[in-house]
Amino acid sequence: MNQTTEVLSKSAASSLLERGFSRRHLGRIATLLTAGAGLPFYNEFAMAQTAETPVRGSRDAGIPYDPTMIRISSNENPMGPHPAGLEALTKVAPRGWRYNPGPEMGNLAQTISKIEGVPLDHIWTTPGSSEPLHAATCAFTSPTRSWTMAAPGYGSRAPAFIGSKVVGVPLAADHSHDVEAMLKSQPNAGAYYICNPNNPTATITPREKIDWLLARKPKDSVVVVDEAYIHFSPNAKMCSDLVAAGKDVVVLRTFSKIYGMAGLRAGFAMGRPDLLAKMRVYGSSGMTIVTGVACANASLLVPDLVPTRRKQMMDIRDDTFSFLDKKGVQHLPSEGNFFMMSVKGMTGAQIGQAMTTHKVQLAGNRWPEWPQHIRVTVGTAEEMGKFQEALTRVIG
Ligand SMILES: Cc1ncc(COP(=O)(O)O)c(C=O)c1O
Helix, strand or coil: CHHHHHHCCHHHHHHHHHCCCCHHHHHHHHHHHHHCCCCCCCCHHHHHHHHHHHHHCCCCCCCCCCCCCEECCCCCCCCCCCHHHHHHHHHHHHHCCCCCCCCHHHHHHHHHHHHHCCCHHHEEEECCCHHHHHHHHHHHCCCCCCEEEEECCCCCHHHHHHCCCEEEEECCCCCCCCHHHHHHHCCCCCEEEEECCCCCCCCCCCHHHHHHHHHHCCCCCEEEEECCCHHHCCCCCCCHHHHHCCCCEEEEEECCCCCCCHHHCCEEEECCHHHHHHHHCCCCCCCCCHHHHHHHHHHHCCCCHHHHHHHHHHHHHHHHHHHHHHHCCEECCCCCCEEEEECCCCCHHHHHHHHHHCCEECECCCCCCCCCEEEEECCCHHHHHHHHHHHHHHHC
């Protein structure tokens, strides 16, 4: 408990105890904060590492990666960082000996503020969006006030790990979040989590449904909208205006997806200052990574980046879908840089294993609600060509 009280502020510790967390749970949260980055092992990267370990070796054990494996398992974007971002990154890197070399952090927040129409004090820049996602679970949920999310969905492991109640509510028939069922099932949730587009289904939830939930949720709960993939969707509506309007909403964004910067670590949360203050307590040191920050800022300033990359990805995805349709492989319509598919007579895990033997790594076996499905990330045209060859072999 000594370590716990040193790591967690007094007010954070008493807030957690008041919400019904046990001292053992506090210890777990404290241990994770001591590690310096919230709950870093509950993100796509960590899950992919786990999935890859048997075939690709563990990064911790120093077993070398297999460079011939096509990795389309973590919803990364092979377009990579934009050249304008790389130029900014290269410029700032030599000054990386300072914690805060210059105006980079402020510049990023200013750019976000302008683009999103949200005041500066409503923005928290972070090394990726896993950190604010985990902080939101610590700030708003408890053993009695749940983290209510879609099933299948993303983001259940962190609240489960800290001892919060986690409730997954099946998606509606159109694969949007069933907000009515979410509210009915958990009328007193601490947080309603809407992943839009949803991971792993790449399906979207219309804005009216989010408005409906906001109008009816309990006064002291929060709607967390995770917009990690929103730039890939021509139809999903962003929720920054709800933040600007002072609603009980936290919006999460990352530069890991359309901006192609997963390994460079940049993201942000938008929310009312009182909501962000509750979350920041559970963030790491508050430091961002200056190379990632500079790259993110410069990328945001490229006017046609989003539509150009979206179209490029959609062309490859459409081509893949034509192939799947010809082969009679079922897949969901997608509004992201990934999609779910199922092969008759095989479970998702079996498809994953078979594809791995043909050197294509997919994200299988992670959504017990949908055992027949497997998630595929849209890679380069060349990678998707190899995916097609491997799947043709697998389905004979
Ligand atoms: C839905 C969703 N939210 C958040 C994240 C966190 O991404 P990062 O920590 O790389 O910003 C991911 C990563 O894949 C994701 O899929």
